[in-house]
Amino acid sequence: MPADLAVIGLGHLGLPLAQAAVTAGIDTVGYDPDPRPYAELRAGRSPVEGALTASEVRRMLSGGFRPTTDAAELGRVRTAVICSPTPLGPDRTVDLTALGDAARALASRLRPHTTVLLESAVPPGTTETFLRPLLEEGSGLVAGRDFHLACSPGRLDPGNRTRTLANTPKVIGGLTPACTESAAAFYGRLTDKVVRARGPREAEMTKVLETNFRHVNIALVNEMAVLCHDLGVDFWDVIRCAETKPFGFQPFRPGPGVGGHGVPVDPGCPPHGGRASGHPLRMVSLAQEINDRMPSYVIQRCATLLNEHGKSVRGARVLLLGVTYKPDTADQEAAPAREIATRLMDMGAQIGYHDPHVLDWRVRERPVPRADSLYEAAAAADLTVLLQQHRTYDLQGLAVKAQLLLDTRGATPAGAAHRL
CATH class of the missing domain: 3.40.50.720 (NAD(P)-binding Rossmann-like Domain)
Structure with a gap:
């Protein structure tokens, strides 16, 4: 028909x-x-x-x-x-x-x-x-x-x-x-x-610009988050203040990595054997490098927090909250949760997860145990890591129940958890 x-x-x-x-x-x-x-x-x-x-x-x-x-x-x-x-x-x-x-x-x-x-x-x-x-x-x-x-x-x-x-x-x-x-x-x-x-190239390049705009700005705030942590500065409060400027600023927020479908594309490397422009986007490459480092930084923060509380990553029970790349959706495309889980497993941690939108989650083709009761799991875990702030999460209540909470999204109330 x-x-x-x-x-x-x-x-x-x-x-x-x-x-x-x-x-x-x-x-x-x-x-x-x-x-x-x-x-x-x-x-x-x-x-x-x-x-x-x-x-x-x-x-x-x-x-x-x-x-x-x-x-x-x-x-x-x-x-x-x-x-x-x-x-x-x-x-x-x-x-x-x-x-x-x-x-x-x-x-x-x-x-x-x-x-x-x-x-x-x-x-x-x-x-x-x-x-x-x-x-x-x-x-x-x-x-x-x-x-x-x-x-x-x-x-x-x-x-x-x-x-x-x-x-x-x-x-x-x-x-x-x-x-x-x-x-x-x-x-x-x-x-x-x-x-x-x-023409078609202008339309294609529009997508490249939009995607790279996001990646470059996320890389900027990711770098500043690491710097501010080292300096003892509350970067989330810095963002709150900066976004009150009515011109010349658009707020982006750091996180454990950049997921999504719109991957950054460097037009210095065209498809199908085409001629390179000779001008690769160095800022885009650097942004990708910075964003790719964020899962490792999250692991570093996890290890430091556990060590400060007299525990080792090896044998630690770690609960990952939110394994999707965006809040309030089941889409896991390029989400950093998988890499973070893999690295923790390699270090000997016992991994569990909770996500209201993902009922089955696998890392290295092996199923990861899913927590049925969020509060009970957080109370039993040595470390709980918020990777995605789904709307259904009561973060204030979670901060009370969790033994140790690392918030990679800056979503918990100030002082309630360790922030990225």
């Missing part, structure tokens, strides 16, 4: 997009070569933790959403949006394997006048130098002439119920002006505001 829209990749980007499209009355099919998302969705469950609730999935299905593993469905749509995952590979460069597979599946079925949109987080140049050749070679069509091609990087904030696709401006950069307008016509049905970039 023909559909107006195909969403390719039913992950943290694709599912909310498909939901918004169905809500807007767009006949939508969701394609993913992995059979697991299909099975989960058909059973009325979200295949991505925290992306959609079961009731939202059921409403999508009743609204006509059709998940599928059959790539033939891609040849029957007017618009195709690629939302494939683009994780970091072992060498810390963006892995475009899933994007390439999606492009090939679409290319062999691509029809003239179709609009193809890329939402995946990619380095600048990917739409033109990686995606476009695959689509043209596989279809025999020419982008910008026979079909429309544009980039509109995903901007969703997982777990944020106030900032949705509808009220978050959508940046669009088309291969040609006609491509941009075709993309704008589609997204105009889903969002209140469309922002036209000059």
Whole structure:
């Protein structure tokens, strides 16, 4: 059965997009070569933790959403949006394997006048130098002439119920002006505001700037948190004071590490064998280095606190609270909790965890014991470490019950716990 829209990749980007499209009355099919998302969705469950609730999935299905593993469905749509995952590979460069597979599946079925949109987080140049050749070679069509091609990087904030696709401006950069307008016509049905970039590279670079802005500023406050601890300065109070300035300052807060899907990308290392600019982003590289050190710093603070209370890390019972990368969501993408748990285990600690959104958590493929009663577990643990401040946590009560509490988020009342 023909559909107006195909969403390719039913992950943290694709599912909310498909939901918004169905809500807007767009006949939508969701394609993913992995059979697991299909099975989960058909059973009325979200295949991505925290992306959609079961009731939202059921409403999508009743609204006509059709998940599928059959790539033939891609040849029957007017618009195709690629939302494939683009994780970091072992060498810390963006892995475009899933994007390439999606492009090939679409290319062999691509029809003239179709609009193809890329939402995946990619380095600048990917739409033109990686995606476009695959689509043209596989279809025999020419982008910008026979079909429309544009980039509109995903901007969703997982777990944020106030900032949705509808009220978050959508940046669009088309291969040609006609491509941009075709993309704008589609997204105009889903969002209140469309922002036209000059082209695909400008749209791709917008995502790079937004992500690196976050990472660089988090690195700054992470470094200052370490410095302030050494100097005996309450950095959380410093932030409280600084954020009262009505201009020239935006508050960021330190933490145990930086998680999330929007990885920082250095355009000095372009995709698919492209030419390097010769000007790598040194500040971005340094920010990444600083943020990557934070799990080690948390371990150092854990060891110091235990030692000050006459205990060793080896054999200590350590309870980790909140193992997701954002509060009030089940999304664990690149959360620092796993690395922190791994390092503590290597040092001989007995690890347990509590998270209201994560019922099963594994480190090195081994299940980590989950605390059923938070207060009892905190009272029994030699050290409790708050890694994520979920709304359900009563931190003042927790500070009373815990033998020793390290707050890496600055969420506890002043003086109630040891802060990062």
